[in-house]
Amino acid sequence: MREIVDFDNLKMYINGEWVTAQSEKTYSVINPSTGKVVANVPNGGRNETKQAIDAADQAFKSWSKLTAVERAKYLMRLYALMHQYKDQLAEIMSLEMGKPFTEAKGEVDFAASYFEWFAEEGRRIYGETIPSNSPNKRLMVIRQPVGVVAAITPWNFPLAMMTRKVGAALAAGCTAIVKPASQSPISAIAFGRLVELAGIPNGVISVITGSSGPISDEIFENPIVKKVTFTGSTEVGKLLVTKSAHQLKKLSLELGGHAPFIVFEDADLEAAATGAIASKYRNTGQTCVCANRIYVHQSVIEEFSEILVKKVKELKVGNSIDPTVQVGPLVNREGLLKVEEQVKDALDKGARILCGGKRVGGELTEGLFYEPTVLGDVTPTMLITYQETFGPVAPIIPFESEEEVIQQANGTEYGLASYFYTQNISRAVRVAEALEFGIMGINDSIPTVAQAPFGGIKESGQGREGGHQGLDDYLEYKFISLGI
CATH class of the missing domain: 3.40.309.10 (Aldehyde Dehydrogenase; Chain A, domain 2)
Incomplete structure (x- = not known):
């Protein structure tokens, strides 16, 4: 089995291509078990983020038109590939953020389960009909994908928190860009390789590594991005609420706990x-x-x-x-x-x-x-x-x-x-x-x-991930009144 990442030549995955940062800058990922450098990762910024957003916007036009069954086939390919490369993915997690190897293998299984779940649940994005108060009207509600999604993921569950977001987004018909935490970007790069192997169309998923500031600024200031999903600290989550207010972006937050x-x-x-x-x-x-x-x-x-x-x-x-x-x-x-x-x-x-x-x-x-x-x-x-x-x-x-x-x-x-x-x-x-x-x-x-909703109340966040509820934040309701 071939290696899914080259630690000596790590790149970002944008619009189906492997690219370095335009600035040619990188940063080092340190193994917390040894204090040694695991690899150097591209330090992308606003320009690379904009490229990924534009690509996602273009890909959305066709991805959102696929049937739920067609999208499910791609998700199940990712599910199979994650199991196929389980040991490599677990090793990457262990090296970059210190998760015990056996536990990391369990995370890969858990992460893959979200693709399996949302592949099935995407077929059940139901609408409804409403009794009309007029004999010459028919009232309907349909649900449609919100558009381009940005997923900002944490270091402590670098694969599971990503698949829980991306799986729901793709199943709903959205396209996505992924910004992993700086401590664990290699897992996301490896995931980009699985996206490529699965044959998912260019632009549907991109992976950007780098400093949070400029990447986040582009995500929140770019009107193409319709939804942001974030897992991290409550302090950062509150800042993102403020940033999202300028465009009223849909925002789901999974924040701190005690x-x-x-x-x-x-x-x-x-x-x-x-x-x-x-x-x-x-x-x-x-x-x-x-x-x-x-x-x-x-x-x-x-x-x-x-x-x-x-x-x-x-x-x-x-x-x-x-x-x-x-x-x-x-x-x-x-x-x-x-x-x-x-x-x-x-x-x-x-x-x-x-x-x-x-x-x-x-x-x-x-x-x-x-x-x-x-x-x-x-x-x-x-x-x-x-x-x-x-x-x-x-x-x-x-x-x-x-x-x-x-x-x-x-x-x-x-x-x-x-x-x-x-x-x-x-x-x-x-x-x-x-x-x-x-x-x-x-x-x-x-x-x-995967089949149950995950999320908190009070200052631990808003929205839910997983379960059938996990699709809600990636969909818009549209009411249709048809005169006949």
Whole structure:
């Protein structure tokens, strides 16, 4: 099987062609496991972005006219190619942003599932007829693609967050340009190669790498772009809302999170601890839906803590390319320093380290590694209880009543994901209805699937991705009144 990217000669994919930046500038992508340069990537800007937008506009004229069945065939080719090149795609992710290799392979499967789902769901973009109040009128509603879409994707799930956006856009009949995060652009370039191999018409998908500023400026100022979909921080999301207002562009946002993970006194503690591990330490704690605050009922907190600490100590930390590693590095130095700051703040305010609590040394010194950590005696005054933590640190917070923990869990501007463990079905219903989050796992720490809507409330975003709802933001409703 041929290599899908040449690390020594990486280029952007624009209008079916592989191009360098017009400025000939590049920037380096650093492997966070080793501190070494993985590759140099084109540093594109406004000119390249405009070329991609113009190409997408031209391609939209024909792509939007294809039948849903025809578009589905292209999506299924991408689905098959992602499975065919799974190991290579996973290796790229591990090298550029530090995702453990085995976990990265799982992301490829997850990313591909969005092409399969939207290939099928695109056939169900239904309209409707409305009873008329006049015998000589017929009233209809049809749904049509919004037009050219720009997808700005994050580094922590460089493939899945892209396919979740692009799959919906293409299925709806839109064309798209992709701007990946600067920490993980090689995955997007590899995806561009799959687009080429799938025979998708030129201009339907382009991939632009480079600094966010000039690329984003062109996206938001160019009237051809009708919709922008963004996954990233709440702070940046708010800026994009302001930028989108000048042209009233359609905007969907998947932003920050600070997920509560609640363990009630009647929970299966072994299952809850296993779930907490899966949620908290996946991708080294660098996910917007991971457990950030672990609330445990006072009557079982000691037992649960012992079970959790035992499991955390068994996690293998190391170079992300090692298939046996479960916890890799932080993506950059800033992320590592933030984790250290939050742990120090917690300790200064009375928290205890139950395990971990420092950088990993030895042969991993050159990388950005932090020990999988559990903190006890955590209180609401500590930074870690209200600032989003992108790292492998689990704070355990005691509670005494259902009402108390719901109030504490909801006491945040974020509203993306939440989790709780209980064996009481009445409590499950009460708590699910009371928690203010867009995604909820009850006795389930990894609820996200392609066929269900993903998104948050409050300051965690707007719009939904995945599920049949995931097509809505890529479609416009058109009402037709026909006189006969």
